[in-house]
Amino acid sequence: MNPAPPVSSVDGLSGFVPSAAATxxxxxxxxxxxxxxxxxxxxxxxxxxxxxxxxLGVVTWFAVPPxxxxxxxxxxxxxxxxxxxxxxxLVTGGSALRDEIRAFTxxxxxxxxxxxxxxxxxxxxxxxALTLTQAVVYVVVIHATSALxxxxxxxxxxxxxxxxxxxxxxxxxxxxxxxxxxxxxxxxIGVLYGALVEIGLSRLPTRLNNVSVTHHLQTLIESGGASxxxxxxxxxxxxxxxxxxxxxxxLTAAAVLFTLKTYRIGDEKET
Amino acid sequence: xxxxxxxxxxxxxxxxxLGLNNVSFTIGEGITGIVGPNxxxxxxxxxxxxxxxxxSSGELTVFGETPWNxxxxxxxxxxxxxxxxxxxxxxxxxxxxxxxxxxxxxxGDARTRSEQxxxxxxxxxxxxxxxxxxxxKGMRQRVKLAQALLHRPRLLILDEPMNGLDxxxxxxxxxxxxxxxxxxxxxxxxxxxxxELQSLCGAFLMLxxxxxxxxxxxxxIRSEIQHWPExxxxxxxxxxxxxxxxxxxxxxxxxxxxTDRVLLWLKDPAAFYASxxxxxxxxxxxxxxxxxxxxxxxxxxxxxxx
Numbered sequence: 001m002n003p004a005p006p007v008s009s010v011d012g013l014s015g016f017v018p019s020a021a022a023t024x025x026x027x028x029x030x031x032x033x034x035x036x037x038x039x040x041x042x043x044x045x046x047x048x049x050x051x052x053x054x055x056l057g058v059v060t061w062f063a064v065p066p067x068x069x070x071x072x073x074x075x076x077x078x079x080x081x082x083x084x085x086x087x088x089x090l091v092t093g094g095s096a097l098r099d100e101i102r103a104f105t106x107x108x109x110x111x112x113x114x115x116x117x118x119x120x121x122x123x124x125x126x127x128x129a130l131t132l133t134q135a136v137v138y139v140v141v142i143h144a145t146s147a148l149x150x151x152x153x154x155x156x157x158x159x160x161x162x163x164x165x166x167x168x169x170x171x172x173x174x175x176x177x178x179x180x181x182x183x184x185x186x187x188x189i190g191v192l193y194g195a196l197v198e199i200g201l202s203r204l205p206t207r208l209n210n211v212s213v214t215h216h217l218q219t220l221i222e223s224g225g226a227s228x229x230x231x232x233x234x235x236x237x238x239x240x241x242x243x244x245x246x247x248x249x250x251l252t253a254a255a256v257l258f259t260l261k262t263y264r265i266g267d268e269k270e271t
Numbered sequence: 272x273x274x275x276x277x278x279x280x281x282x283x284x285x286x287x288x289l290g291l292n293n294v295s296f297t298i299g300e301g302i303t304g305i306v307g308p309n310x311x312x313x314x315x316x317x318x319x320x321x322x323x324x325x326x327s328s329g330e331l332t333v334f335g336e337t338p339w340n341x342x343x344x345x346x347x348x349x350x351x352x353x354x355x356x357x358x359x360x361x362x363x364x365x366x367x368x369x370x371x372x373x374x375x376x377x378x379g380d381a382r383t384r385s386e387q388x389x390x391x392x393x394x395x396x397x398x399x400x401x402x403x404x405x406x407x408k409g410m411r412q413r414v415k416l417a418q419a420l421l422h423r424p425r426l427l428i429l430d431e432p433m434n435g436l437d438x439x440x441x442x443x444x445x446x447x448x449x450x451x452x453x454x455x456x457x458x459x460x461x462x463x464x465x466x467e468l469q470s471l472c473g474a475f476l477m478l479x480x481x482x483x484x485x486x487x488x489x490x491x492i493r494s495e496i497q498h499w500p501e502x503x504x505x506x507x508x509x510x511x512x513x514x515x516x517x518x519x520x521x522x523x524x525x526x527x528x529x530t531d532r533v534l535l536w537l538k539d540p541a542a543f544y545a546s547x548x549x550x551x552x553x554x555x556x557x558x559x560x561x562x563x564x565x566x567x568x569x570x571x572x573x574x575x576x577x
Contacts, residue, residue, distance in 0.1 A: 022342035023375040031372035035358070038365050104356035108418060111321045112373040113346035259340060262324055 023114040028122040032109075036096075036126030040133075049134055056080070056138050057145045066150030076142050076157070077221055081164055082214055084138075086172045086194055089131055093176030094186035096127040097254075101263055102184065117255035120177070124251055127173050135165050160224020163236070164217045167243035171213040174250030181254045181261070216242030274299055275426060275457050276320060278483075281329035283315050290315035292481040293329070298459060302452050304468035305461035306572055307478035313461045314353065316478065317430050320459070321350045333426065346375065349424030351415045353431040353461075359404030363389060363414050366403065367421060374422035388417040393443055408435030416444065420451075427451060429460045433467055445471055465572060477572060501540035503563055506532045509556035516554035520546070531559075 040046065064071050097120065100106040109119055139161050146154035175193070179186035202212035209215040216239045223235020276298040283290035291312045305313045318324040319331050322338035322345055331337065338344040358366050367385035376384055389399065392413040398406070403414060412435055419427060429448075433441045441464075448458055448471060462468050468475070475492060477484040485492040507513050510533035514526040517535060522543045527534040537543045551558055 021346075021375075023373055027372045027375065027378070030378065031369040034372070035361075035366070035369040038369075039358070039360050042360050104352070104354045105358055107321075107323065107350070107352045107354075108357075108370060109373065110323060111345060111348065111350040112370065113342035113375055113422075114373050115342060116340060 021113075022118070023112065025118045025121060028114045028118040029125045032119070032122030032126040033129050036130050040130055049137075052134070053137055053141050057141045060142050060145040061149055064146055064149065064151070067153075068151070069153060072146055072151055072154060072157075076139075076146075076161060077164075077218075080138070080142060081161070081168060081217060081221070082198070085135055085165065085168050086198065086213075088135065089169055089172030090176045090179075090187065090190040090194075092131045093124070093127045093173035094180035094190060096123040096177055096180060097258065098180035098184060098186060106263070116259040120181070120255040120258050121251065124174060124177050124254070127177060128169065131169050131173055132166065135169050136162065139165050157224065160221055163224070163240070164220040167220055167240055168213060168217050171216070171243040171246040171250070174247040174254065175213070176250075178250045178254040178257065181257045210242060211246075213243060213246055216240075216246070276331065276333050276459070278316075278331045279329055281319070281331050282327050283312075283319055283324060284327045289481045290324075291319070291326075294478075294481070294483045295329075296476055296483050296486040298476065298486070299474065300457050301473040302448065302458040302460060302471050303474045303476060304472035305459065305476050305478065306465060306468065307461075308463075310480070311478040312481040313478055314430060315481075317350075317428055317459075317461065321345070321348060321428060346422065347425040349419035349422065349427045351419040351427070351429045351432055353434065355408065355411055355415075355435070357403050357411055357414060360402060362400060363394065363403055363417070364399055366414075367418055370418050371421045376422060384421060385417075388420045389414070391420065392417045392447060409437060409440045412436055412440070412444070416447070425456060427456050427458045429458065431462055432460060433462055433464050441467060501537040501543070501563065503535045503537060503543070503561060504532055505535065505551075505558060506560035506562075507556045507558050512554055512556040513551065513558070516550060516556075517543075517547075520550050522546070522550070 143154045143158045198214045202214035220239030274297045281294045307313050325339045333344050336344050368381045371381035394413045476486045510528045514533050524538045525536040
């Protein structure tokens with residue numbers, strides 16, 4: 001019979017006394033961001049990430065004629081910022097907690113002494129870190145390719161594009177996270193949401209378009225091109241606060257849903 | 272003995288699917304086994320205890336508090352689920368470090384403690400650099416157990432922890448659990464390998480169809496069961512003679528003859544044990560072995576679920 005390990009080895013955690021209090025939010029964020037980024041460091045995922053960046057560069061080279069400002073704007077804003085970026089956020093944000101639920105690994109997270117709302121914020125931070133890293137690289141690739149291809153003005157659009165990208169990632173990821181927490185069919189619901197709100201409502205010339213992220217991203221981009229400084233500042237303020245408000249709403253909805261819902265992991269039956 | 276877990280008229284339904292039905296019990300200190308066939312409600316009960324599922328009605332408390340959305344309870348619980356799903360893309364130390372942070376360990380201690388628990392569960396250091404997805408079932412079980420021990424829980428909950436382990440691995444895990452118990456950790460363990468529970472656990476909770484059939488020590492459960500038909504196996508050269516002799520003495524409810532043994536269902540266990548030596552001494556057969564079959568946990572459970 002094997003001897004039992006000494007008791008001291010089981011009980012030998014120096015300096016740590018289990019606390020009855022919930023794990024601090026900062027520790028939850030750190031834990032989940034680490035978890036997410038370490039998953040990204042897999043060679044397969046890194047290759048996919050690099051492949052998309054190269055693909056975007058190639059498409060930019062061939063799809064945008066040199067020195068064609070209108071086509072550059074159409075490609076970098078209309079296609080990348082308003083179509084590709086939301087899909088990227090939908091996949092990453094929606095899967096942040098839903099993949100854990102599907103894969104049963106959520107049990108290792110929510111049986112820890114962390115508040116469920118904090119887990120949502122941590123998962124959001126992890127998804128943000130992942131999506132922002134990718135999105136910023138993609139935006140730089142698009143602008144650098146255009147500049148190399150003969151459109152020298154591409155670099156002047158980069159700051160506004162980056163600001164809009166950050167705003168878009170913040171808002172779209174929060175919405176995607178809430179959809180992922182709500183249902184396993186978050187991709188379908190996300191595409192429907194995109195068609196109804198981001199494409200439909202954003203085009204309505206009423207204040208109703210404030211609920212769409214697209215409207216605020218357009219404001220951010222337009223403020224980058226504004227000639228007068230007050231208009232530039234007001235545009236930035238309006239667009240950024242719109243994106244932040246939508247992000248906060250999405251995150252709150254996700255936190256409330258995740259705290260109140262009972263999940264039967266694995267089989268997707270929920271109450 | 273103070274109560275660690277108390278359930279009072281606890282019910283848990285998933286829509287129309289029954290999980291637990293009006294269950295009341297108390298689980299005390301030490302190692303307690305949850306026994307029941309598939310669908311008995313074991314996993315549902317564990318999910319309620321670990322705060323993953325909110326009861327539909329009734330109440331369950333762990334350390335005197337309800338576990339649902341309660342970090343105070345969860346900080347004292349370590350949970351090792353039944354399924355094998357883990358973050359397959361990660362290396363064990365990376366995964367454990369994140370979970371240690373989530374458990375409230377200081378950032379400086381998280382990595383050290385992760386190494387410590389991997390050593391405690393006997394995962395050899397040469398495997399630490401591999402991704403968990405490449406591990407055997409037994410190695411995954413060890414990593415799963417390690418994550419449950421990270422924050423030094425007072426109550427360790429293990430759902431089928433012996434699954435996938437070879438006999439040596441089961442023995443080692445049993446030793447670790449006994450060691451934890453000696454260190455003051457209370458353990459709740461569900462397993463369908465009843466013989467192992469029998470050697471580990473001081474008390475049991477028996478579930479079937481979402482109901483608690485019995486709880487307490489094995490002998491206490493046995494004594495609760497009325498009309499207990501004790502089963503005894505007698506290995507003998509002439510089974511039919513033994514059966515006939517005991518039958519004529521009025522001690523049997525029935526018997527089953529085999530080539531070299533007879534399985535006896537006793538009418539009155541107390542009367543049998545008071546007289547069997549003299550009764551059998553008078554019969555014309557060699558008695559090679561007399562063994563009580565129904566003292567095992569398996570037979571207690573079989574009886575209780577009849």
